Amino acid sequence: MSGILGGCSNAGPANAPADSAAPARSTQWYDEEFFKKPAPITDIAEKIDVDIVVVGAGNGGCIAAVSAADLGAKVAWVEQNAGTITWAGEIAALNSKVAKEKFGVSYSEKEKNKIVNDICRYASYEVDQRLVKLWADHSGRTMDWFVDKMEAKGIHMFLETDVYKSEVYTSLPVTHTVYKGEFIELGPNRMGSQIANPAWVEYAEEMGVKKLFEHTAQQLVQDGSGKVTGIIVQRKSDKAYIQINAAKGIILSTGGYAGNTAMMDALRFRGKDFVANNLGGDGHNGDGIKMALWAGAAIDRNHCGNAFNRAIIDSNRHVGEPFSNSINDLWWPGSQPWLKVNTRGERFMNEDGPYDYQIYGGVSQPGKFWFQIFDSNYWEDVQAFHTTICSRLVAVKGARNSEILPGLFPVKSEEEFDSVIMAPALKNGKLKKADTLEDLASQLGIPAAAFAETIKRYNQNAEKGFDADFGKNPTKVRPVAKAPFYGIALGSWLLCTFNGIKINTNLQAISEKGDPIEGLYVTGNDSGGFFANSYPEYYGGLAHGRTTCFARLAALHAVTGSIYES
Incomplete structure (x- = not known):
């Protein structure tokens, strides 16, 4: 067997003579057979x-x-x-x-x-x-x-x-x-x-x-x-x-x-x-x-690779090949530092920081994905977060404010945010909305009691102005308290290698x-x-x-x- 696994195979029978020819072990870390050089093309x-x-x-x-x-x-x-x-x-x-x-x-x-x-x-x-x-x-x-x-x-x-x-x-x-x-x-x-x-x-x-x-x-x-x-x-x-x-x-x-x-x-x-x-x-x-x-x-x-924490995970919780390549399976606010919980309803990291760091923390959780949770104060939240570069959601002076993908761009008002960001995701059912946290947990398929306890603890941190659990920037710890509540399952979007x-x-x-x-x-x-x-x-x-x-x-x-x- 060629490639990495070839180095794990026996070189020959245990009782082979010392001077017998043995297959050379591969020194490459990749599958050499896949990259075997083809025969020259001659019919020019x-x-x-x-x-x-x-x-x-x-x-x-x-x-x-x-x-x-x-x-x-x-x-x-x-x-x-x-x-x-x-x-x-x-x-x-x-x-x-x-x-x-x-x-x-x-x-x-x-x-x-x-x-x-x-x-x-x-x-x-x-x-x-x-x-x-x-x-x-x-x-x-x-x-x-x-x-x-x-x-x-x-x-x-x-x-x-x-x-x-x-x-x-x-x-x-x-x-x-x-x-x-x-x-x-x-x-x-x-x-x-x-x-x-x-x-x-x-x-x-x-x-x-x-x-x-x-x-x-x-x-x-x-x-x-x-x-x-x-x-x-x-x-x-x-x-x-x-x-x-x-x-x-x-x-x-x-x-x-x-x-x-x-x-x-x-x-x-x-x-x-x-x-x-x-x-x-x-x-x-x-x-x-x-x-x-x-x-x-x-x-x-x-x-x-260049990856973003904005891939929507479908209702079957599928991660890995075959990958989606649909623009409808992207949630642009995925990089907003709202509360993240895993499938057990538990918070697991500081939600603020580079996109890829967020991905690595999230894919370490059960199922290799996470849930993003926020409440009806989302417009106030995204203005306070003031994310920039590729995660920008709100148009401001000094920013390029460019169209990111067809029909997707930094917005100027809550009404525009609702029409450009919220409405499409709610319509296709990938963003969940509920009047109670218990109902939101049910729609997301996570334990309601653990989820409620996580929200309670997170809101206490927000009230104190100090994230005692993961040290998140206090300005980014926004409470989840005002109904209706929202949640969406997210994972990694790979753009390139x-x-x-x-x-x-x-x-x-x-x-x-x-x-x-x-x-x-x-x-x-x-x-x-x-x-x-x-x-x-x-x-x-x-x-x-x-x-x-x-x-x-x-x-x-x-x-x-x-x-x-x-």
Whole structure:
């Protein structure tokens, strides 16, 4: 048996001669059989010669393709879909001109290094700190290039300055987001990659980039030294194979493997068994990661994904595969620090803090989910909570107040909150409403007596202004006392994966020994080394920020041999 389990099998019969050949034990932590290199594709129908091939048309692919063309390279751009992917729109960057000049925000070298170490500490330093520092040092100038390009298309940049601060957790104004037309201070605004990525396509077409959309990457081509010299793609229309030779390099940015449950198993993905919703994983099949592994690259074993505590658990209490991927199974207020109880009706943690911390506490409970409980003072509560970045519910000045998902946005009033948030969840029956706590417990299927005792204790803490049980910020301990009462079962929503191919500070894929694989660059969620264990949610847009910065640097190095602009 190959893979991890192979190391547990007997090497041979107990009485075998000492010099008999024994099967080699696997040294890999993942299922090697799953990543076995396929036979070379030889029935090539067409060959194309370019300088750079960019694979993927998400946030990273858009930046890489336009950057390479902007530097004068002849570029082929490969994407399995018919258009760009527009998930996420927030981009974290430090010391951009727009942040400094328009919003008065900048960071000293000391502050910048503090941010780098904070991000690494969040990952228990199981990352390559050089990569985090690379982002901190170069994200600002990357953003300057980004802003200049967007402004030329009539698209503007906003910096979110309304940030979260508490005695325990603090976020910083690093989140940039594009918008078009007039910015509405209290929104909702249409913002993000759904505006930027079509503009990048326009640029690509103006610059003569050869678009091979609806083409799926299959294999990398290497010469005798191991240098990557091209890629074989398959055209959707007729299934023909095309070999694209790249004189200067291939840049992979295909979006990770959140849509490939078999690959999750092969990589022992940490969170798979407690994922409830996987909206955002469609099409992200790990193709770029597999091709890089076949070419001799190493993969980061430090599992991490971007997860949110907003997946609705159905009435059958199902968690795990098969995952839901429905927008109707998301409850956006899931990150509000209302009371949480488990299936026994017991409170079990401090409900305030990063989304992923809340998930890990919740999935440790029976059934790998939890219940969120609140009363009819919910509008007063969410205003007092004042959550920010991706968990924002209330529109305020200094925030981007953008449309989050279709029809979902930070609201300005209780009436708007009722129509946008409450009414749909009550109508589909996933949010429970009751005039008594006993009835709410019955609807949720939890012990009424234990639940009543938990509420009593929680309300006593609220009255005293001190959470004697878990030390929650007193301003976040809001009593559950005014009928009607509400409850909903919640779990983990996985948006994407982050453990990908190991890279160096030139964005080149590297081997287990750390040697670069010439001609091969990896960025976005295909790359690893930047995040581990958990995603630092309070640095809003850090994933997209890393992708934007590194895609630009990869193109620079591939075309010019340096990450610095001449």
